[in-house]
Amino acid sequence: MVSLDEVARAAGVSSATASRALSGRGHVSAVTRNRVSEAAEALGYVVSSAASSLASGRSRSIGVITPDLHRWFFNSVLTGISDTLTRAGYDLTLYNVTSDPQLRREIFRAFLRRRRVDGVVVVALELDEWETEQLHGLGMPVVVLGGRPRELPGMAIDDQGVTRLAAEHLLTLGHREIGYIGGDQAFDVDYHVPTQRREGFNHALAARGCDPQQAPSGVADFTIPGGYAVAKKLFGTPGADLTGLVAASDEMAIGAMLAAKDLGIQVPQQVSVVGVDGHELGELFGLTTVDQHPVGQGRIAAEHILARVEGEGNGHTDLPFELVVRSSTAVAKKTAQSE
Amino acid sequence: MVSLDEVARAAGVSSATASRALSGRGHVSAVTRNRVSEAAEALGYVVSSAASSLASGRSRSIGVITPDLHRWFFNSVLTGISDTLTRAGYDLTLYNVTSDPQLRREIFRAFLRRRRVDGVVVVALELDEWETEQLHGLGMPVVVLGGRPRELPGMAIDDQGVTRLAAEHLLTLGHREIGYIGGDQAFDVDYHVPTQRREGFNHALAARGCDPQQAPSGVADFTIPGGYAVAKKLFGTPGADLTGLVAASDEMAIGAMLAAKDLGIQVPQQVSVVGVDGHELGELFGLTTVDQHPVGQGRIAAEHILARVEGEGNGHTDLPFELVVRSSTAVAKKTAQSE
DNA sequence: ACCATATATGGAAGCGTTTCCAGATGCCAA
DNA sequence: TTGGCATCTGGAAACGCTTCCATATATGGT
Incomplete structure (x- = not known):
């Protein structure tokens, strides 16, 4: 060499x-x-990166902490981050948090503190107090994407906004019997994505005079099989004549569409389905969704951390999202119940 | 600090x-x-990783080069690699190769040569000659997963074996009119995954006296939408009364199942479908598949590169795979054509 | 009791950069 | 011409470790 x-x-x-x-x-x-x-x-x-880092104190590498790479949202964000960092000449050090709590702890205790990275992007992780503290103790820029942690600069979509938009879309189409598939609020340590999304849904319904408490709903893990299982129950419940369904993720929405198909329920003729994310498969399924441009989010987060690393600080940022209407939603048919 | x-x-x-x-x-x-x-x-x-690397010449970090993180197979492998490296106290530096040829080139020209990593795992990339040369010039252990490049140690499943097994499964069930969805062999620079898989399919058919050239087949990009589009054509072709279909990836197989459903064709009553991979969604769809345990492959590759980095060399390795029978395949009904 | 060997420790020389400092050079204004 | 300033360059000191070498002490065989 x-x-x-x-x-x-x-x-x-x-x-x-x-x-x-x-x-x-x-x-x-x-x-x-x-x-x-x-x-x-x-x-x-x-x-030599080692010599350069040692002498300059900068490593030209960014740490990225993500959960489950199988979930489309996370690998999309990672793709965006990776692309931007590579273009800037930075390396990406990946810390994939698994379900093993000991490994997770070790990442915060040791890995991040080896000064291998100049900054850290945390993707959609529910950080506990100790982890937040460790992040602070790093003394380097940290950006949290997809959450609004107490004391760390973060960027997030308006999590109430997305589901409100989704629900309003259905309401505007005349739907009144609207179901909801969300996430488990019990795991909501800090950021409350599941809680916020549910809130947004509730507000939209309430604003149009529907009682959100009455809305048939279920909890899943944001995946296709999860959405499928819950939707089968919701669609099968006697008395609940859903004409619309909001899912807090596209994967759950797709699961719901598959469930509908298996039950012989036609989408959108009998039930309209809306998701949240902008999943690449949305097009194939004709899924109407609130696109939150995950790859773009990754890019923005990467640009943000690079700016911070290079000294130009800034704080919270709101991320854009938009309704993409496809063929999974349609005007509600007039029925006896509808006013 | x-x-x-x-x-x-x-x-x-x-x-x-x-x-x-x-x-x-x-x-x-x-x-x-x-x-x-x-x-x-x-x-x-x-x-301090920088000081330690500089003094010792070892960075305790492994570089991983992967294509498209959206594809389930790749993010599964990455998950396996990440898990094993973390447990060993190693960092993972991710190089995600995109379609931008300039960025790709830069990864090989500069990024990998900064001595930030002690070894490299290349995941399922078609390496051209220059890239192979660069990898050699690194003077550090390299493992190629999912391919048998000319002059680099690699680990791969028997790519003929998987599709042969899939096809034999259908043949054993009595199917004779079997279609095939594979990859584009034109992009086959070196490893021939698409070619090998097609060969395996061909051999299986030929061994049972079927002419593989006659098998209705199509080319897709290994994704669900890709498989969906091709399957719609195959199933819709008049005269081709397929009773079985082999897809070179589970995602294409799932696409095919969705296409069948949309066309009103029942799986497995009218057509049996087999895929290759072991995709997590296989269970939901009841997909019969040849599971190649991608997460396990990642683990094995990581263990392999760690061993190499620590001095214990070894060469090519074969990876295990197995047939997982679910509900997408069934015994062929006797028809006029079948002998 | 003694030598050979194994085990413990500290001093100091790197590892390959970056960056501070000082000196050199060139240019312009007075 | 000369001082003053900006620009350019080299010497050398970090940066925070690892590891070679030398020294010191313990261990064991004879």
């Missing part, structure tokens, strides 16, 4: 100047810079 | 001894080791 010294020698300058020439920091004449660049190119020189 | 020197001072030893005590390399008495460990614990000391 060629070292900076060899490049400097080849270019006839000191290693100090070579370093300045290649990093762009400090004054170097144009001629010198060119000679050094050419020498570096010719020798195939690449800076 | 507390340094090793402070720990050493607190424990009343030299930094050399402290280093040995914490790393476990070299001779340290039990008492000393304990005192140092306690001091480190008390001070919350964590080694």
Whole structure:
């Protein structure tokens, strides 16, 4: 492996100047810079990250902590982050949090503190107090995506807004008997994504004079099988003549559509379904959804952390989302019940 | 951030001894080791990866190059790798190759050569000659998962074997009119996954006296929508009375099942479908598949690269796979055509 | 009792950069 | 011409570890 010294020698300058020439920091004449660049190119020189980090205190790497990579939302965000970091010349150090609590603890206790990264992006994790504390103790920029933790800068969509928008869409189409599939609020340590989304749904219904407490609803794990199981129950419940269904994730919505199909219920003729996310499979299923552009979120989060690492601080950010209407929703048929 | 020197001072030893005590390399008495460990614990000391790498030449980090994180197979493998590396105390540096050829090139030209990683796992990438060369030039262990590149140690399932097994399953059930959905063999630079899988299918059919050339087949991109589109054509083709279908990935198989449902074709009563992968959604759809345990593959690849990094070399490895029979396949009904 | 060997420890030399500091050079204004 | 300032460059000191080497002490065989 060629070292900076060899490049400097080849270019006839000191290693100090070579370093300045290649990093762009400090004054170097144009001629010198060119000679050094050419020498570096010719020798195939690449800076040693270890030496560079040690000397400069910056590693040009960002840590990303994510849960379950199988879930489309998370791997989409990760894709966006990765793309932006690569373009900026940064490495991405991935910490995939699994269900093993000991490993999870170790990530916060040791891995993050090795100074291998200049900043951390936390993707949609429910952080407990100790973890938040550890993150603070790192003394480096941290951005939390998909949550509004107490004391860390974060970026999130308006989690009430998305489900409110979804429900309003159905209400506007004339639906009154609307069901809901959400997440388990018991695990809501801090950010309350499941709680917020339910709230948004409730508000929308209440605003139109429907009692949200009466809405048939169920709890699932945001996955297709989860949504499928709950939807089978909801659709099968006698007396609950749902004409509309809001799911807190597209995967659950897709599960619900599959359940409807298996039960011989037609979408959207008999029941309209709306999801939240903007899942890539939404198109295939014709799913109407509130798209929250997860890849874009990853990009924004990455840009944000890079800015923070480079000194330009800023705080909370709201992320955009939009309703994408496809064929899983339609105007409600007039029935006896509807006013 | 507390340094090793402070720990050493607190424990009343030299930094050399402290280093040995914490790393476990070299001779340290039990008492000393304990005192140092306690001091480190008390001070919350964590080694600086940069300093450690620079001094030792090892970074305790493994690079992973993967394509499209949206595809279940890849994020499953990544999950397995991540889990194993974390348990071993290694970091994972993720290089997600996108469709941008310039970024891809940059990963091989610069990113990997910063000596940030001790070894590289390449997941199912078609490497061109230059890329292979770069990988060699790294002078560090490389493992290629899901492919048998010319000159790099790799691990792969028997790609002919999986589709042969899938096809044999259908043949054994009495099917004779079997279709196939595979990948585009034009992109087959090196590893020939699409080609190998097609070969396996062909061999199985030929062995039972069916002409594989006659088998109705189509090409897709291994995704659900891709499989859906091709299957719609295959099922809709007049004259081709398929009773069985082999797909080279579970996602395409699931797409095919959805297409069948939309066309009013019953699975498995009218057509049996087999996939390859072991996709988590297989259970929901009752998909019969050849499970290749992707998470396990990730684990094996990670263990392999760790062994190599630590010096214990070894070569190619075959990976296990197995037929998982669910409800998407059934005995073929006797028809006029069947012998 | 003594030498050979194994075990423990500290001093100090790196590892390959970055960056501070000081000196050199060039240019412009007075 | 000369002082003053900005620009350029090199020497050398970090950065925080690991590890070689030398020294010191314990262990065991004869």
